[in-house]
Every structure is written in C-alpha cells, then in structure tokens.
Amino acid sequence: MAGSIPASGTSDGGLWADARRRLIGNRAAVAAGVVVLLLVVAALVGPMLSPYAIDHVDWTLSPLASPPSLDNGHWFGTDSNGRDLFVRVWSGTQVSLLVALLATAVSVVIGVAWGATAGYLGGRADGWMMRAVDVLYALPYMFFVIILTVVFGRSLWLIFLAIGAVGWLTMARIVRGQALALRQREFVAAAVALGLPAHRIIARHIVPNVLGPVIVYATLTVPQVILFESFLSFLGLGVQEPLTSLGRLVAEGALEMETAPWQLLAPSAVLAALLLALNFLGDGLRDALDPRQG
Amino acid sequence: MSARLLEVRGLTVRFPLRRAGLLATRHWLTAVDGVDLEVAAGQSVGIVGESGCGKSTLARAILALLRPAAGSVAWRGTLVRPGDAPALRRMRREAQVVFQDPVGSLDPRMTVGESVAEALVALAGPQPRAARDSRVAATLQEVGLDPALAARYPHELSGGQCQRAAIARAIVARPALLVCDEAVSALDVSVQAQIVNLLSELRERHGLALLFISHNLAVVRHLCDEVVVLYLGRVVERASREALFAAPRHPYTRALLEAVPEPDPEAWSGDRAAGFVQGEAAPLPDPAAAAGCAYAARCRFADQRCRSEVPVLESEGDGHLIACHHWRALPPPCGFPGPAGRPASENNGLPPAVTGR
C-alpha cells in the first residue's frame, strides 16, 4: 500500500515519555528529586519517631533550651520553651509544604484558565483580561495580605488563599503568552475549522500544549511560596500556635542565634535543602520539557 | 447542471496595518479584493498566485476562519455569516480543510488516531466507541496508512504520512468539498506525487469537490478542471484548465507560465523570459492599491488607463474571464500544446527580453 509502513514496534510514547526520559537522564535533577522525596517522607514520618509531642514542654531540662543530644531524646535540641525541635522541625516542614502545594495549586488552576482563555480569545477580551491582571499586579501585595490577616485572623487556609490569589497573576501571564503563540499554529486552525467551540479548543488543544512551561513554573513557585510564608512568619503574621512552620522556626531561632545556635541550624538546614532541591528539580523539568525534538 | 456547493460573491478581506502613533489614521491592507468564485459538486477548482496574492487568506475567509470586510459566502444556496452558528455548522460538516504544514496541522500532544476521531465526533456527532474506532481505522487505510499508525504521534511520522493523516481527518466525516491550502507544497517531490494521486482517487471514489490552492502550476494543471489566477487579492483570469494553459490571455498569467522552470535542459537554450518578468508583487496599503490594475506596476503593456482604471472581468466566451484593459490587443497567445515542444511564438507572444539576450 503506497505510503504505509508496517507497524513495527510501538509508539515512542509521545512527548511526555520523551520528557520523562530526558529528566531521568539528568542526574542533578534526579538527585534533587530524591532529596525532595526524602524530605517529604521525613516530614510525614519524623514526628512519629519521637516520643515528644509538638507542644510538650520538657520540664526536666535545665535550662529549658537545651542543645541536641542523643540520650535525652531531643535529637535536634529544644527551643526556648523546652519543646522538642525534632518534632517541631518536621511538623513545620509539613505545614510549609502544605501551604506551598495548595497555594501553587490555586495559582495554577486560576492562572492557566485565565491565561489560556485570554491568549486564545485575543483581541479585546484578551485586552480586558490582561489589564485586570496588570491592575492586580499593581496592588501592594504585603498590604493586602496584612489586611486580610488582620480582618480574618491568622488561619492556615487564609494564608494559602492569599498567596495563591496573587501567585496566579504571573502564571496567567506566562500561559497567555504561550496561548497567543499556539493560536497561530495550524492545528488550532484545523480545530476551529471542525467547528469546535472555544472552550473545547482551549481545554483540548491549548492547555495540554502549555503544560510544559506551567509545570516548570509551578515547581519553581513552590520554593518561592515557602519563602514568602517564612517571611510572613518572620513578621509574626504566619501560622498560629501550636502549629509551626519552617519560617516561624527560623524566626524564633534567629532571636537565639548567639546563645542557642542549634535552634536556628536545624530548620534553616531543612529549609535550605528543600529550596535548593526544588530549584534543581524545576531546572531539570524545564530542560526535559523543552520541546526540541532529537 | 450539478449542484452549486460553494458560491462566493465579492469577498473582501482587509487587515489593519499598525501605525506608530495611537491617534494616527488606520491604514488597511486589502488582502482579498472583491473575489467571485463557484465550486460545483464534484468539480475541482484551482487557485494560483504568488505570495501576497491572498489565496490563503481567501481560503480562510471561505471557511469562516477569518471575518470578511465585505462580500458573501453561500453554501448550497444558503448564506453563511460568521456569527451564524447553525449555518456554519452545516457548512463545516461538508467542507473541510487540509493545510500546508503536515506536522504542524496535527496537535503534537494527540495521537493520529485521536486527531481523526476528534474530527469524526465533532462533525458527525458522538459515536459508540467501537464504531468510532473502526471508522477511524477504515479512513486511515483509505488514505494509505497502516491503521496501526493511529497510536503514533505526529513527530514520529514522515511529512507524507502526516499529510495523509491530515487528509484522513478531513475526509472522515465524508465532506462534499475539500479545501487544500498548499497541501503538497511542503512535501518532497516523490511524496507530492503520491498525495496528488491520493486526492485524485478520493475525488473519483467519493465525488469529492476540490478547492486547490497552490503556487505550483503544474500540479494545478494536473488536478483542477478550472483555474482562477489571483494577483494582489484580485482575480485576473479565470478559465477551464485547457483554455488557461493552452491560451492564457492575461499578461500576468503568461509571465507566470513562462517563468516556471521545466525539467528539460533543451528548453532553456535560447532566449529566457526572465528578463521580462520584472520586480516583485508588493502589496500597497489602501488607498494607493485601489487605483488601477494591480499588475500595472510590473506589466509591460501598462499605460495611463491601466494605472487609473480598475479593469473588470470580461468574458472571452466559454467561461473564460480576463481582467485586463488590453487583452484583446495583445498578440495571440501560444501556450503549451504538448510534448511537441515550446510555443511556436517566441516568449509566448510578448516582447523580447529587455536584456537583449
């Protein structure tokens, strides 16, 4: 039959499989991924390993703030109130990760929907939608978060909503740029010629083709959110007691830096490792998802 | 008389030219200027022209991918307006398109099978899975692809295979008209011939009408019963295949035919017509473009009347239309009668080349 070739072997899996292969070949990214995974596991499992509860004050210690030691079970030491740091660091990591993931999820969902629609529609709709983004961008972000915290109190949900509500703006811009470029491609014209309605084209053809940059940006957003949450905590606006986060721990530890350096060391080390690993992973994902065919 | 599928009247498409200032007057570029066109059921119409002639823009306007500034498109006698969803749906079910870039016209994140299935469902409504899969497989086979290729992605296939897949997507819902926008231009020569043959076969088998847009005159001559020549957005000549290639009347058509290099070294000895084809098609923004014949700037025979008065399409008889003030006064045309050789009259009846070679 003219033009046909026998179905030898199977498909190479498409662009996602291609990306997966490239990612696995990138040793730094794989190592980073392993580190992230280990930290997540440690965050989940850590608190269960220690006999101490997160807010249990160990009165047997004198002074209350004691350095790390293996015999009294406080492997990371205790803070100024006598609470075990090992448990607190890993619980804090849980909270930081949770906030980061949820906030990023909010950003991605809203940002992709907004940006893809604006980019695909183009013209005036795009103009209005992106002007709205520009206006929101101009709002003083910190101010906004502080007001929200003051009005609604310092709840976990509020924090990640506030962060997510601003994070989507950059995501929308990135996605809109990609969508604008995609609009010119012939397969989009073909979809229009089929009579597919706009929302179907956006969902089936635009969004899957922008996921590359979205994934990369989302991975790089997570460390940004963790840092921002830490910053809020540093200002005293972060999560409330007895919950803690890496940021709070770092803030508290910084105050005791000269007398009890271990209080700063543990959470900073975990925070730094997490941020570094996530950034490496994000870079690796960007290289892997770069749509350059072999 | 067979059914009129597509009827285009006075179609005009304009693009705004961006100007530096916010308050500067809007300038428009008329890409398609008052084009009339008909395609009957089973007929094959070719649209030829060079870059800037508006042929792709015309195709997109006909398919309602672009909004025209003026004119009308009617499908089976019913007017199709860009906002009119039911009429558009009816037309789209029966008129599909194949684009120039074979790999780019398929979504890179969907397998070939998924692309074809999407078209089937969009045009013919939801189907039970088994029926859908078997129809997709049958269509792939019909265009010469092994149905097992349905699981592959576009980047894994060659250009020819992708174009076959694009054709499969276009015909899966059994349209009455296939619009081909430079569908073979990006393919290797040997693959081009395969796809051209495929299109001929599909025409014969399904009575498919064809609107074939191309800059390749030889391919158009092979595939199309009727040919329309566009220059800078206007129809300059329209004729049946036999009439156009054997007796072209418009100076541009003649220049075009003369400029096509034939794969025959013997045909190149002696005078070459390259000298009399001067300059390039440069679209002018309105209102400069509106005055006079679009080809006047490059035409050997242009005079004051040509530059100030827009020529209308005049009939020579038998549906052969020419838009030129002086076509009657030109020396009788000699075209390409057959393997016997080049036209008897030098340079196709036009003045000798300026270079004096």
Add this chain to the structure above:
Amino acid sequence: MGGPLLEIRNLDVAFATPRGTVRAVREVSLELRRGECLALVGESGSGKSQLFLGSFGLLAASGFARGTVRFDGRELLGPDPAPLREVLGTRVAMVAQDPMNALTPHLTIARQLSEVVLERGVLDAEAAKKRSLEVLRSVRMPDPEARLRQYPHELSGGQRQRAAIAMALMTQPDLLVADEPTTALDVTVQAQVLEVLREARDRGLALVLITHDLGVVAGIADRVAVMYGGRIVESAPVRELFAGPAHPYTAALLASVPRLDAALTRRLAGIEGQPPRPGVEAPGCAFAPRCPATTEQCRVAQPGLRAAGERRVACHTPLVRLGEPS
C-alpha cells in the same frame, strides 16, 4: 589550470545522538572544476545539505566528518585547521536556504556586506562601500544605494535572497555553495535569482546548487549529482542525465515531477514508499525497497560505482549500460 577546484573523496558525515550514531553522508566522492555548476539533487534525508556543511566544518556540535576534502589542492579536513580557516568566507562562500536566517535582523545591509571584508582586513571602509555597491549591482538589486541603508525586514523575499548572495560574493570567491536558494521564492522571482546565479557562473564562479527542484537544475547546472540515503547514486552531465537517467531513482524522480508541457495523465508516476530516514542502515542498496527494478542482489549488497566517460552510477541494475563496477 591545475586539477579540480574541489575534490571530495570518501566523505562520511555522522551525528552522535542519544539513539546512537546517525550517518547522514556515506562514502561520497565528487569533483568540481573551476567555473562549473554542479547541482546536487536529493529529497529530505538524502544528506545533500550535510555533505557541504561537513566538507567545510560547519556541522553542529554533535556532528563529525571523516574523509578527504581538497580545495585547490589543500586538505581542509586534516589536523591543520589553517587551510579551512583561510578558505572559508574568502574563496568559498555559502548561501543558506532561508535568507532571513543568513541576514542579521538588526544590522543594515551595508554593515553586513562590508563586515565580510572589513573583518579580514581585505579592504578599508571606503573600498568596502564601493565593492558593496558593485556587488549589489551585479545581483541586479533594484536601487542599490537605498538598499544599503535598509534592514533585512524592509526588503522583500527576492531582495533578501539577492542580498544574501551579494554577501557571499563580496570576497570574490572561487566557489559558491547555495543551499536551496530559490525554494522560498515565488516562481517569477526565482527566475530572476537564477538569472543572477547564471551570470555569476558565466563570469567564472564555480557553483554548487543544492536543490530538490529539477526544473531549476535543468536551467543552470552543467553537471548533476543525485543523492539518495546519504550516497551519490548517479552523476552525469546535465543533458545526458535528463535525456537518459541511468539510476532507477533518477528516472522515477524525473517521472514524478508534473510538467506543464507533458500530456495529462490520470495518475502522476510517483515513487511508492517514502525516503529513508537518516541513520537507517540497510545492508543493500538504500533504494531497493522502492525500486521497480530491484533484484535479490540489490537487497543484500551495496552496489559498486560504474563509470563511463563523465557518467557514474551506483546500481546493480542500471537503466543505461555503463562500465563494470569498480
């Protein structure tokens, strides 16, 4: 008049990819005399572009070329990089396929033309400007003075191609390699650009034209080499090739081009199947799967080169009897 201007012997060009080594050009030998125009014909994947990129050290980082390439007697691919450096850009010039890629968008034409000669210290600024105008006139650029001040995007497609050719001609090279110079152009503009190349050839320039358009080949080439699957399958003087192709692929290619002066047939005589992807290694002749004249021998053994006079063909079952395989 010494030996040939360009001599390529047993050139191999390959690329290192994650999936292994891909050989784009295999054991290619060819010659080019001064003032001669050679057309290199092939479809995608035939290796025609890589052949010359490899000969002049212009491959991508993952590519390497092996073999002998002699320009005016001097070896270009040897351990000494000096001959290649001296020759490339001065005596040998290349024009890429898409003129937009050859021209830098943010420099004026004048800058780009003179850069070529100023860089090498060949001419001073005054003389460079004079030469630029001369060269633009020789490529029939309309209104050359105005063009010098313009940027590439202000020029039309045909003018850009002319500017790219002019850039190549600035150093008065002995050899010009043009890769698909007219593919992106309208047919009327193509005719004009071909005229420019022909005039340059008549003035003594040796020309290599890489193309898939047989019509263009017929109009300008003195000799033609046909490539398939990384090898040269046939080479001959142009009239002999068109009058009587020896290799079945050449014949099939000629037959699949629709011609304006041919009688209309129901089907175009195409070639079944598709061109082989680079790197796919077949034990026998690469064209065997698609060849109408294929035999068992074709599938298992690489055909040797048969020669007669100026003609060469690599085929077990050539359509024209030439000598015995060497």
